[in-house]
Structure formats: structure tokens, C-alpha cells
Amino acid sequence: MDQVTSQDSLMNEVVISSKRHLSGDMKTEDLELPLMDFEAIATATHNFSSTNKLGQGGFGIVYKGRLLDGKEIAVKRLSKMSLQGTDEFKNEVRLIARLQHINLVRLLGCCVDKGEKMLIYEYLENLSLDSHLFDKSRRSNLNWQLRFDIANGIARGLLYLHQDSRFRIIHRDLKVSNILLDKNMIPKISDFGMARIFRRDETEANTRKVVGTYGYMSPEYAMNGIFSVKSDVFSFGVLLLEIISGKRSTGFYNSSGxxxxxxxxxxxxxxxxxxxxxxxxxxxxxxxxxxxHEILRCIHIGLLCVQERAEDRPAMSSVMVMLGSETTTLPEPKQPAFCVGRGPLEAELSKLGDDEWTVNQITLSVIDAR
Incomplete structure (x- = not known):
């Protein structure tokens, strides 16, 4: 298939005016998401100038742009060498176009033209959470109340995906760099390229292609490709502990052992x-x-979310209750999941006094699927 035919085929699959069958649903509906011209996006970003660059990842580069009507946008331009291919692109278009929540980023349109694949989002002035949390100068602006509000907003967005949206969505790549902040520091979950739709009667699924980010992946997913809402709960727990500590999660051991x-x-x-x-x-x-006391309670909640066994982790509905009530009694957390192979400080584990500890034998080459 030549490039022109391939692009036309992709456009036909994501064009909003076309009808399509929804997975897990017997209805067909319109996708109401505009297709934007390559020339308009190039003009808005000053021809993808480096001065307009907002960030970069395995997918490619994100640029800031301004449309002719003055509206500011963020353009996610997928690299031709991107780990996220056509399937992930279509997946994000199909999913996020249907999701509406204050704590989810809003997709404004897409562009499939001249060999390019681009997603156009609302522009969020304060960029990603990691640009504040792990920056020496910016992190001083993150007092506890603001961090607590951000954590609550992320939890509400995740609860919407798992329970309150029309489709049950498993994000599969929840992390600080995928949390964007608007001008009022309201958090919005972004990047749905790896997300999956579940039917209401489904509880878990299995995949041979494990995708995600090392340090946030639950053990059952990293080891066996099994994912569920509890996989996202694990990622939320890691994220909550990062917000509290101001430290990155890299698994159980860091690079120096x-x-x-x-x-x-x-x-x-x-x-x-x-x-x-x-x-x-x-x-x-x-x-x-x-x-x-409130912070210690949040540490407790974070540890409940990162317990090794998925069935021990709370659902996001329970997490919201825990975050919102000081009177709710919390169960004692069990051993967290340490998603890494044996390290030089394995002897440290014996000091923790937990007979239930089991080591997840995972190598970096298997689980670092960024």
C-alpha cells in the first residue's frame, strides 16, 4: 500500500463524520472531532519552531501553537520513529473524543496529512506535574494544600474513567508527566494512546505487549500482561507517594543500588x-x-494502592472516600510490590520483618517499555 493510500485509509478511520462500531457497545455513533489542515498547524506553531517546543517523549514532540482566531493549542506531533504508532494514534482519538471531565485533558482535533499524525489539545499553561514536582525552583510553590488538591483531582479523573464514564477505561500509563496543570493548577490526565476500553462485565484483560513506564507498572501487568482497574490504582498510589515525597519512583532499587x-x-x-x-x-x-496527620493518612492510602496483590488494592471509589474523610478507618497495608530483580541491598528487605515478601523477578529490558 503506498503512502497516499495509507494516509487516506487512516483518515477514513478517524474522520469524525463517519459512522463506526463501538467496542463493547451495539450502537454506532458519530465522532465529533475536527480534522485540521497541516498548513494551519504548521502556521500556528511557526513551522514547528524549537522555540515553541513544550516537551518531548517516546511519541515525538509537543509544540505550543496559536490558531488564527487566537486560541492557544498544544500539538502532539508523532515522530515517524515513535513507539506509538497508528494504532495508538487512532486509539487516543477514539477514546478521548468521547470523554468529558474537568480532570481529563480535552482533545480539540487531529491532523493526518503529508505523512504526519498529530493530535491537537487544549493548551494548559502550567505544563506537566513533573515539571513542578521535580524542579528545584518550582516545587517550592507546591504547598501541601495544593498537592492534596492535585491528588484529589487525579483521583476524581481516574474514578470517572473506571466507573462514571460511558465506557470503562483503563489508562495503563498514569504517571506525573501525563498529568497536566491548567492556569489554576487543576490537574488533567492526558495521553490515552495506551488506554483500553472494558465492557461493564469485564474485570481484567491480558496482553502480550506490555506497555507503560517502569516505576508505575503493577507486578501482575509487568510480569504477566494482566491489566485491570487495579493496575491504574497501583499507578495512582505511586503517583500519590511521589507528590508527598517530591521524589521520583524508579522501582524498588535506583540505579546506584x-x-x-x-x-x-x-x-x-x-x-x-x-x-x-x-x-x-x-x-x-x-x-x-x-x-x-492528613499527610500521614495519604501515605497510608498510597501504600494501600501499591500492595503487591491486585485484590488487596482498593477501588478508586474507596480511595476517594479515604481521601475525603478523616474518620474512615484504614486497613493496614500489606507488602508493596517491588517490581525489580534482586539488587545488592536485598538484605535490607529481611529487616522489614514481613514474612509475606515475594520478589518479582523482572529485568529492566522487559518492563521498561517506554
């Missing part, structure tokens, strides 16, 4: 030293013991 985020959180929790993992910036800004 030391205990990483999940290992440190678990060790300190078992030793009743939960305050030791809190970002010093928010500790310094706290003015009451009540807030300290």
Missing part, C-alpha cells in the same frame, strides 16, 4: 517514621499537627 521510593516509604512506615519521607518543603510550610 540503593532503596528507591517504594522501598524507602515501606521501610519508614514499618519503623513508624513516615514523616521522614515527606518533602521537606511542605514540612516547613505546615502550621498544624492536623495537616501532618
Amino acid at each position: 540503593d532503596l528507591s521510593l517504594l522501598g524507602c516509604v515501606w521501610r519508614n512506615w514499618k519503623e513508624r517514621k513516615g514523616l521522614d519521607i515527606i518533602d521537606p518543603i511542605i514540612i516547613d510550610s505546615l502550621s498544624s499537627t492536623f495537616k501532618t
Whole structure:
């Protein structure tokens, strides 16, 4: 098939005026998402100028643009060498065009032209959460109340995907760089290229192609390709602990062989030293013991979400109740999942006093599917 024919075929599949059959649904509907001209997008981004570059990932580059009517946009231009191909592109168009929630990024259109595949989103002034959380100067603006509000917003968006939208959606790549912040610092979940639709009677699915980001992947998914809403819950737990600590998750050990985020959180929790993992910036800004109690409760919730066995993790509906009520009693968390092979500090685990520990034998080459 030549390039022109291939592009025409792709356009026919994503054009909004066409009818299509929805997976898991017996109805056909219109996709109401405009196709945009390549020339208009090139003009809006000053011909994809490096000065308009917002970020870059395995998919390609994201540019800021301004349409002729003055509307600001973010353009995700898929690289021809991208790990996200045509299937992921179509998947995101089909899914996110149907999702409407304050905590989900809004897709405005797409472009399939001149060998290009691009997604056009609303522009969010404060970029991604990781650009604040892991930046030495910006992180000082993230006080505890703001971090707590961001965590709640992410939880609400995830609950919508799992339970309240017309389709049950498993995101499969929830991480700090996929959380965007608007001018009011309201979080919006983005990047649905890896997401999957579930029927209401489905609880889990299996895939031979494990996709996602090391450090956020649940053990059952990384090892066996089994994913469910509990896979997203695991990722949310990691993300919540990152928000609290201001540290990146890299699995159980980091590159130098030391205990990483999940290992440190678990060790300190078992030793009743939960305050030791809190970002010093928010500790310094706290003015009451009540807030300290609230943070420790959130650490507790995070640990419940990253438990090794999927069936032990709470559903997002329960997580929302836990986050919203100080009176709800929380169960004791079990061993977190340490998604990595044996490291040089394996002896540290024996000090934790948890007889239920099991090591997930996963190599970096298998699980780092970015």
C-alpha cells in the first residue's frame, strides 16, 4: 500500500463524520472531532519552531501553537520513529473524543496529512506535574494544600474513567508527566494512546505487549500482561507517594543500588517514621499537627494502592472516600510490590520483618517499555 493510500485509509478511520462500531457497545455513533489542515498547524506553531517546543517523549514532540482566531493549542506531533504508532494514534482519538471531565485533558482535533499524525489539545499553561514536582525552583510553590488538591483531582479523573464514564477505561500509563496543570493548577490526565476500553462485565484483560513506564507498572501487568482497574490504582498510589515525597519512583532499587521510593516509604512506615519521607518543603510550610496527620493518612492510602496483590488494592471509589474523610478507618497495608530483580541491598528487605515478601523477578529490558 503506498503512502497516499495509507494516509487516506487512516483518515477514513478517524474522520469524525463517519459512522463506526463501538467496542463493547451495539450502537454506532458519530465522532465529533475536527480534522485540521497541516498548513494551519504548521502556521500556528511557526513551522514547528524549537522555540515553541513544550516537551518531548517516546511519541515525538509537543509544540505550543496559536490558531488564527487566537486560541492557544498544544500539538502532539508523532515522530515517524515513535513507539506509538497508528494504532495508538487512532486509539487516543477514539477514546478521548468521547470523554468529558474537568480532570481529563480535552482533545480539540487531529491532523493526518503529508505523512504526519498529530493530535491537537487544549493548551494548559502550567505544563506537566513533573515539571513542578521535580524542579528545584518550582516545587517550592507546591504547598501541601495544593498537592492534596492535585491528588484529589487525579483521583476524581481516574474514578470517572473506571466507573462514571460511558465506557470503562483503563489508562495503563498514569504517571506525573501525563498529568497536566491548567492556569489554576487543576490537574488533567492526558495521553490515552495506551488506554483500553472494558465492557461493564469485564474485570481484567491480558496482553502480550506490555506497555507503560517502569516505576508505575503493577507486578501482575509487568510480569504477566494482566491489566485491570487495579493496575491504574497501583499507578495512582505511586503517583500519590511521589507528590508527598517530591521524589521520583524508579522501582524498588535506583540505579546506584540503593532503596528507591517504594522501598524507602515501606521501610519508614514499618519503623513508624513516615514523616521522614515527606518533602521537606511542605514540612516547613505546615502550621498544624492536623495537616501532618492528613499527610500521614495519604501515605497510608498510597501504600494501600501499591500492595503487591491486585485484590488487596482498593477501588478508586474507596480511595476517594479515604481521601475525603478523616474518620474512615484504614486497613493496614500489606507488602508493596517491588517490581525489580534482586539488587545488592536485598538484605535490607529481611529487616522489614514481613514474612509475606515475594520478589518479582523482572529485568529492566522487559518492563521498561517506554
